[in-house]
Amino acid sequence: MSDESHAAEPFIAELKRWREVRGLSQSALAKAVGYTPSYVSKVESGQQRPSQSFAEQADRVLNAGGAIKRAFNELEPVERATAGVPHAGSDSATDVQPSSLIVKHDDAELRYDGRYYRATQRRLIYNASPDPITQYLIRISVDRHPGNPERSNRLYRDNPLTWEEINLAAKVGREPIGWRVQHDRDAFKELWLLFENEYGRYPLYPGESTWIEYSYTVSDDKWGTWFQRAVRLPTEKLSVRLDFPSELDPGVWGTETTMTAAAFPFRTAITHHTVDDRSIYAWTTQDPPLHARYRLEWKFRAGPSDEGDASHMALTPSAKMSSIGIVQVGDEILNKPARPFQLPKEAEEVRRVVAELVSAGERAAGIHVFSKGMGCAAPQLGIDRAAAIVRTAEGETITLVNPRIIEQSTEADEQYEGCWSFFDVRGMVPRPLSISVEHQDIDGQRRITIFEHAVARLVAHEVDHLHGVLYTSHMPLGTSPIPVAQYRGTGQTWQYSGGSTQPQ
Incomplete structure (x- = not known):
C-alpha cells in the first residue's frame, strides 16, 4: 500500500467505526450522503481520497460528534486534495470476509468483575466455499456514552483504548493464533485473525x-452499559450471556431490530439465575435473520450511577437529558422539518434510526420515571430523519415513520407537557382529543391510525418535532412554561373526563 493510502488509514478507520456503530452498510451511507456506493467502497479501501464535503456529510449522517471531520482534517493538505487511484500492492481486494462462510453457532459472553469487562466470542464456522479460509475479520468497538458522541470522542481522545489493556487472546480449534491489525483508532480496532502460529498453519x-x-x-x-450483536453472516444459532456480581443488583433488557421498522423487546425471554455471588443472564435465538441487530443493556441498581459518582444526581433535568445524548433547545435541528425516508429503499436506515430511538428511551427511563408515557423524535438525537417512537404509560411502543396528522377532533383539552430538549420546565398545552395520523411501514405501505386522549397527546408532540415545532408554539398567547420545581404533576397520569387516562 502506498504512503498516501497509509496516511488515509486513520480517516478510513474512523469512518468504518461510526458506520459500524450506527449499523449502516456502505450502500445505505452512500444514499444518505448523496454519493455512489462505489465511491464509499473506494474510500474505505484506500483507492479514493475523501472530499471535505463527503467527510462533513458522513459525520452528520453518522452522528459522529465531529470525529470523522477531525480525522479528515488530520490528513496532509495534499492528501486531502488529491484524487485517489488504485495502489499497486494494496491487499484491500483480499481483505473481505468470505461470503460463503456460515456461522453454525455464535456464542458470546461478557463478564464484569466490578472494574473490568471481559468479552469472549466463540463462533463455530463452516466453510461452504470452494477455497480454504485462512483468516477471519473481527472488530472491537467501544462507546462509553451512547447517544452522546461528542462526549465519547473526547473521552477516547484523552484516554485511547490500547492494545496493552485489551489483552487480546485468540485461537482456532485448540491452537493459539496471531493476528494482523487492519485499523487502530482510539475507540475502534479492526484486525484479521490469522489461522496460523509459529508451529504451523491451520486453514x-x-x-x-x-x-x-x-x-x-x-x-x-x-x-x-450495552452489548450489541450484529448478524453479518448467515447464522444458525446466536447465544449471549452476561455475568455480573449479584451485589450490584443488575437489571437487564434487550431490543431487536430486524427487517421491519420496529425495534422491539426480544421475542424470547432473557433467563436469569444465580451461581454463588454471580448473576447470570442468558439469551438464545435460532436462525436470526441476516442484518438483524440484538442489543442488550443493563443498569446496576445497587451500584454507582452511569457517571461513576454522585455528581450526576446533582444535574438539572435538562443537563441529565443532555448527558444521555438528547439535543437541547437552541440547536437548529430542532427548528426545521426532518427529512422523510424514501421507502422501501431506505428500510435499513429506518431500522438504524429506530434502534437509536429505542436505546435513547431506555437511557431516559433510567434517569426519570415517565408515568404519563414518553416519546423521542430523531432530531432530538441529532438525526435529521422523520422517525419517532412513543411509549405509552402501559409500556406499548408505537413507531412513527414519515408521520403527518391528516385530521383532528374539534374537541380539545389542556394538559401540562414536558420536552426532553428543555426538561427544566413544563408548559400547559392545548391538544385535540383525537388525531388521525398517516404514516408508513418499512415496505412503504401507508397507514392511517387514530390516536385518542393521552396517546394522541404523546403522538402529536413527537409529530411536531418532525416538523420543527416545539410545544411552546401551541401555548396560549401571553403564557410561558413554569419551572419544573413548581410543577405538581410528576408521577401522575393525565386525567380525562370519564376517568380514562390511557384509552386504547
Missing part, C-alpha cells in the same frame, strides 16, 4: 467446520 478447508475464539478486556470507564 479451514471446504466442507470443514472449526471453532474460533477470541477475548479481550476493557475497563468500565471505557465500556458503556
Whole structure:
C-alpha cells in the first residue's frame, strides 16, 4: 500500500467505526450522503481520497460528534486534495470476509468483575466455499456514552483504548493464533485473525467446520452499559450471556431490530439465575435473520450511577437529558422539518434510526420515571430523519415513520407537557382529543391510525418535532412554561373526563 493510502488509514478507520456503530452498510451511507456506493467502497479501501464535503456529510449522517471531520482534517493538505487511484500492492481486494462462510453457532459472553469487562466470542464456522479460509475479520468497538458522541470522542481522545489493556487472546480449534491489525483508532480496532502460529498453519478447508475464539478486556470507564450483536453472516444459532456480581443488583433488557421498522423487546425471554455471588443472564435465538441487530443493556441498581459518582444526581433535568445524548433547545435541528425516508429503499436506515430511538428511551427511563408515557423524535438525537417512537404509560411502543396528522377532533383539552430538549420546565398545552395520523411501514405501505386522549397527546408532540415545532408554539398567547420545581404533576397520569387516562 502506498504512503498516501497509509496516511488515509486513520480517516478510513474512523469512518468504518461510526458506520459500524450506527449499523449502516456502505450502500445505505452512500444514499444518505448523496454519493455512489462505489465511491464509499473506494474510500474505505484506500483507492479514493475523501472530499471535505463527503467527510462533513458522513459525520452528520453518522452522528459522529465531529470525529470523522477531525480525522479528515488530520490528513496532509495534499492528501486531502488529491484524487485517489488504485495502489499497486494494496491487499484491500483480499481483505473481505468470505461470503460463503456460515456461522453454525455464535456464542458470546461478557463478564464484569466490578472494574473490568471481559468479552469472549466463540463462533463455530463452516466453510461452504470452494477455497480454504485462512483468516477471519473481527472488530472491537467501544462507546462509553451512547447517544452522546461528542462526549465519547473526547473521552477516547484523552484516554485511547490500547492494545496493552485489551489483552487480546485468540485461537482456532485448540491452537493459539496471531493476528494482523487492519485499523487502530482510539475507540475502534479492526484486525484479521490469522489461522496460523509459529508451529504451523491451520486453514479451514471446504466442507470443514472449526471453532474460533477470541477475548479481550476493557475497563468500565471505557465500556458503556450495552452489548450489541450484529448478524453479518448467515447464522444458525446466536447465544449471549452476561455475568455480573449479584451485589450490584443488575437489571437487564434487550431490543431487536430486524427487517421491519420496529425495534422491539426480544421475542424470547432473557433467563436469569444465580451461581454463588454471580448473576447470570442468558439469551438464545435460532436462525436470526441476516442484518438483524440484538442489543442488550443493563443498569446496576445497587451500584454507582452511569457517571461513576454522585455528581450526576446533582444535574438539572435538562443537563441529565443532555448527558444521555438528547439535543437541547437552541440547536437548529430542532427548528426545521426532518427529512422523510424514501421507502422501501431506505428500510435499513429506518431500522438504524429506530434502534437509536429505542436505546435513547431506555437511557431516559433510567434517569426519570415517565408515568404519563414518553416519546423521542430523531432530531432530538441529532438525526435529521422523520422517525419517532412513543411509549405509552402501559409500556406499548408505537413507531412513527414519515408521520403527518391528516385530521383532528374539534374537541380539545389542556394538559401540562414536558420536552426532553428543555426538561427544566413544563408548559400547559392545548391538544385535540383525537388525531388521525398517516404514516408508513418499512415496505412503504401507508397507514392511517387514530390516536385518542393521552396517546394522541404523546403522538402529536413527537409529530411536531418532525416538523420543527416545539410545544411552546401551541401555548396560549401571553403564557410561558413554569419551572419544573413548581410543577405538581410528576408521577401522575393525565386525567380525562370519564376517568380514562390511557384509552386504547
